[in-house]
Amino acid sequence: MHTYAQARPSHERLVAGLGWFSLALGTAELAAPRAMARLIGIPDDPRLVNIVRAFGAREIASGLGMLTQPDHPTWAWSRLGGDAVDLAFLGSAANEESANHKRVALAAAAVAGVAALDLLCARGLQEEREQRRAAFGYIDDEVSVERAITVMRPIEEVFAFWKGYANLPRFMRHLTSVETLGENRTRWTATGPAGMAVSWDAETTVERENEWIAWRSLENADVCHHGSVRFRQAPGQRGTELHVHLQYRPPAGRLGRGIAWLFGEEPGQQIKEDLRRFKQLLETGEISLARSTDAPAAPATDRMYVEGGQA
Amino acid sequence: MRAACWHGRHDIHVDHVADPTILNPRDAIIRITRTAICGSDLHLYNGFIPAMKKGDIIGHEFMGEVVEVGAGVSSLRKGDRVVVPFPIACGHCEPCSRELYSLCENSNPNAWMGEQMWGYTPCGIFGYSHIMGGYPGGQAEYARVPFADVGPLKVPDELSDEQVLFLSDIFPTGFMAAEACGIRPGDVVAVWGCGPVGQFAIKSAYMLGAAKVIAIDRFPYRLRIAASQGGAETINYEQLSVSEALREMTAGRGPDHCIDAVGLEGHAPGIKGAYDKAKTMMMLETDRPVALREAIMNCRSGGTISVAGVYGGFIDKFPMGAIVNRALTIRSGQTHVHRYMRPLLERIRSGEIDPSFIITHRLSLDDVAEGYSTFSLKEDECLKVVMTP
Numbered sequence: 259m260h261t262y263a264q265a266r267p268s269h270e271r272l273v274a275g276l277g278w279f280s281l282a283l284g285t286a287e288l289a290a291p292r293a294m295a296r297l298i299g300i301p302d303d304p305r306l307v308n309i310v311r312a313f314g315a316r317e318i319a320s321g322l323g324m325l326t327q328p329d330h331p332t333w334a335w336s337r338l339g340g341d342a343v344d345l346a347f348l349g350s351a352a353n354e355e356s357a358n359h360k361r362v363a364l365a366a367a368a369v370a371g372v373a374a375l376d377l378l379c380a381r382g383l384q385e386e387r388e389q390r391r392a393a394f395g396y397i398d399d400e401v402s403v404e405r406a407i408t409v410m411r412p413i414e415e416v417f418a419f420w421k422g423y424a425n426l427p428r429f430m431r432h433l434t435s436v437e438t439l440g441e442n443r444t445r446w447t448a449t450g451p452a453g454m455a456v457s458w459d460a461e462t463t464v465e466r467e468n469e470w471i472a473w474r475s476l477e478n479a480d481v482c483h484h485g486s487v488r489f490r491q492a493p494g495q496r497g498t499e500l501h502v503h504l505q506y507r508p509p510a511g512r513l514g515r516g517i518a519w520l521f522g523e524e525p526g527q528q529i530k531e532d533l534r535r536f537k538q539l540l541e542t543g544e545i546s547l548a549r550s551t552d553a554p555a556a557p558a559t560d561r562m563y564v565e566g567g568q569a
Numbered sequence: 570m571r572a573a574c575w576h577g578r579h580d581i582h583v584d585h586v587a588d589p590t591i592l593n594p595r596d597a598i599i600r601i602t603r604t605a606i607c608g609s610d611l612h613l614y615n616g617f618i619p620a621m622k623k624g625d626i627i628g629h630e631f632m633g634e635v636v637e638v639g640a641g642v643s644s645l646r647k648g649d650r651v652v653v654p655f656p657i658a659c660g661h662c663e664p665c666s667r668e669l670y671s672l673c674e675n676s677n678p679n680a681w682m683g684e685q686m687w688g689y690t691p692c693g694i695f696g697y698s699h700i701m702g703g704y705p706g707g708q709a710e711y712a713r714v715p716f717a718d719v720g721p722l723k724v725p726d727e728l729s730d731e732q733v734l735f736l737s738d739i740f741p742t743g744f745m746a747a748e749a750c751g752i753r754p755g756d757v758v759a760v761w762g763c764g765p766v767g768q769f770a771i772k773s774a775y776m777l778g779a780a781k782v783i784a785i786d787r788f789p790y791r792l793r794i795a796a797s798q799g800g801a802e803t804i805n806y807e808q809l810s811v812s813e814a815l816r817e818m819t820a821g822r823g824p825d826h827c828i829d830a831v832g833l834e835g836h837a838p839g840i841k842g843a844y845d846k847a848k849t850m851m852m853l854e855t856d857r858p859v860a861l862r863e864a865i866m867n868c869r870s871g872g873t874i875s876v877a878g879v880y881g882g883f884i885d886k887f888p889m890g891a892i893v894n895r896a897l898t899i900r901s902g903q904t905h906v907h908r909y910m911r912p913l914l915e916r917i918r919s920g921e922i923d924p925s926f927i928i929t930h931r932l933s934l935d936d937v938a939e940g941y942s943t944f945s946l947k948e949d950e951c952l953k954v955v956m957t958p
Contacts, residue, residue, distance in 0.1 A: 542659040
């Protein structure tokens with residue numbers, strides 16, 4: 259769904275290595291803090307042991323972060339911060355009378371070595387992120403969705419239905435209206451996350467008969483968004499293929515998207531459902547409904563309970 | 570109106586609910602005159618089908634009189650007597666235009682659920698869980714029928730309700746199962762399960778030219794009907810080894826085609842049955858494929874396994890090796906009922922078959938709870954329950 263797949267970090271192996279290292283170290287620190295304290299040469303009194311345990315929790319958090327969001331430099335930076343704390347801790351522990359100074363020095367050298375790798379990793383990821391922004395014009399807090407559907411109607415008819423956008427609210431659940439303002443300009447009104455009304459103006463950038471329609475929001479719009487629909491003849495009398503590409507920044511950014519997802523409004527699924535209704539409308543003339551009380555099908559988080567079901 | 574509603578495992582009873590109304594231009598409202606309990610309804614009754622909600626109206630075998638049509642329906646009129654096919658099909662999408670009606674791409678409003686469960690979605694079905702669209706079913710006084718210009722079949726007055734009712738599902742289902750075998754002269758067809766679909770599969774296999782049909786079940790009364798009405802040779806699997814008996818009855822060749830008319834709640838004697846029962850109870854398996862496994866292992870090399878019984882999820886110990894090394898073909902699908910209604914109506918009209926032979930119990934809709942219990946427990950030699958609302 260997201261199109262930045264081609265921009266996967268080349269630091270993948272380093273990120274994964276550091277992630278797993280963090281997890282392993284964190285687990286050891288949490289599970290056997292006394293043994294770890296002895297290993298790095300500090301006295302295993304309860305105060306210091308508790309600090310080692312807390313470091314373990316921090317390591318696990320950074321490790322999980324790196325492994326689940328390998329393209330985010332944040333986690334590598336957080337590891338680097340952790341390294342600094344570790345060094346400070348080792349420095350003060352070295353002053354304890356019962357400390358094994360040789361072991362503390364070795365541990366500090368090891369931390370410094372890992373810190374160098376963390377710095378390399380964080381800078382690399384940061385750089386890639388900048389490149390991605392330059393190449394694609396957006397980074398991942400902007401949502402980019404691609405969905406396609408095949409409709410058993412002639413391409414001319416499918417194109418005509420999209421052209422002018424006026425029919426869009428008939429099948430796009432969150433769109434209230436699209437008004438034409440003239441000169442390729444349109445005003446879009448939609449229901450955003452948490453039911454708030456959002457409105458923005460857009461201009462049509464491409465309109466190629468039976469081929470391609472593209473638009474983008476004007477600069478001062480609340481919702482920064484561009485979209486494109488390509489129309490293709492499906493092979494062997496199968497009607498028309500529709501390839502939709504939408505990119506937008508939700509009103510509340512990442513948070514908005516997170517909330518939307520909770521309510522079952524993950525954009526990929528949303529657009530899939532919208533396109534399904536579009537197909538129903540064109541092929542059958544109506545939108546399928548099972549009962550009068552039904553809102554149009556709510557995907558993803560509308561959990562159905564299974565009464566006595568064994569499946 | 571009164572309607573049979575699902576309230577949980579082994580809890581189906583009549584509730585008073587709102588009458589259905591026209592929601593879309595291509596809808597019709599039918600006043601139901603006859604409705605039946607399908608073997609696949611027992612999977613709902615026994616709690617094997619997920620995504621049921623309390624209060625769901627069930628039932629997908631029904632017929633009646635048109636009382637209202639939407640603005641987009643010109644093929645039907647108030648007062649028409651119709652049989653309604655159980656799959657809901659739009660008639661215009663690609664599968665529909667290829668007569669694969671149960672694969673209609675537009676009739677399931679909960680398509681996303683079907684996709685999560687099975688990859689892509691099948692059509693919507695009346696009264697058969699929210700995965701199949703959550704449509705209210707036909708064990709009721711009235712039903713809303715979407716795409717009424719495509720589905721309902723007008724039936725002639727000279728045929729009784731009981732003669733044409735089973736065009737809604739089980740007669741076409743048994744027929745499609747037999748047709749899928751691609752029967753050639755001399756072929757022997759074995760049918761697992763002598764419930765209503767099995768009985769129609771037996772009859773259909775003979776209609777399509779089978780030399781011999783062998784019926785397998787454990788209830789003597791069902792085997793008796795398979796023999797007397799269907800002309801099948803029979804095997805009671807509780808008394809005989811199915812594989813040895815089939816081998817003997819086909820002079821060592823094995824049946825050319827095997828039809829599974831049992832589905833996901835199969836039974837088997839001894840350890841084989843206990844295995845699947847235990848696994849489904851522990852939720853390590855959703856379906857009990859004992860009949861399917863046996864059909865595969867006993868089919869003649871190069872033959873066809875035609876699956877008419879309903880499966881919903883995942884099965885275990887599937888003998889893929891037999892399929893690959895002996896070039897077996899598996900065919901299945903929810904029935905494309907629309908495709909078979911007219912030709913099968915002609916066979917009824919010509920007197921070739923009277924489908925009412927399977928009816929053993931006639932009840933009022935108010936006795937639906939008793940109907941489900943009797944049918945499920947195979948009490949009182951029950952084979953088919955038909956209800957009048």
